[in-house]
Amino acid sequence: MTGTNALNPLLERIDERTQALTDQAAMVRAQIEELSARLGELDEHLEHLRITRKTVLTLAGKPDTAQTRVSSPVHELPEHPAYQQIMTLFADTGGPLRARDLCLALDLPIVPKNTEGIRSKLKRLVSRGILTEIEPGLFTQPRP
Template sequence: MSAPDPGAWLLSRIDAREAALTGEAEQTRSLINDLTARLRELDEALDHLRITRKTLLSLADEPDATTAAPPAELPGHPVYQQILAIFADVAQPMRARDLCLALDLPIVAKNIENVRSKLKRLVSKGVLVESEPGLFAQPRP
């Protein structure tokens, strides 16, 4: 009987190991290709988000022509200028009666109603706001 050839046995082990490593290398290459494709998709999604952010920020920085209302035209009577000057000085909400006092008008119903009417007109033009019934103030920016 002849003894098994140690060289053949060693070569068969090397062949088996080579086949196993070749299969593992092919699986790894396939996995790398899949991961590379996924990485490309993620990079593209990130690029889209960056573009969206940049676009939104640039739109936020632009003045909006539709919401920027032209300055309201005030009625021509000088009392309107006096009323606005008082609101600018006081910088707090006021009632028609308080405004009569500030304008040095006698506190009578006729004067209070006239001032209230003027205040309501300024509210309708967007120059003043009525925060609660009878309480008028300049709008906050």
């Protein structure tokens, strides 16, 4: 018993530290979720502005030169191996996918950090003309 009693203060300190770190981790996860939601809102607003710009220019009968410059196909896959994995999954499925679908296929936990990271990569592939976004959040390979 004497040995156990001597360990009690140490175990209590470990338990206190564990609880403090658990609380901090929960706070950071909540912040990540808030930031991910805010990022999604900002991306949606940006997409609405792009659509509005394109519509106004179309109605005015003018080409959207800024949009053409931004979205002109580069067709070069970024060097990071995640992009190759994403393209392999698109080739294997042959259909449209969402960021969540790719997380599942890549065995990534479905958490905002992962889905937003994949969504960001998908948007980059769209900007390079490698993929298309057929509706918000739904990506596919362009048809020839």
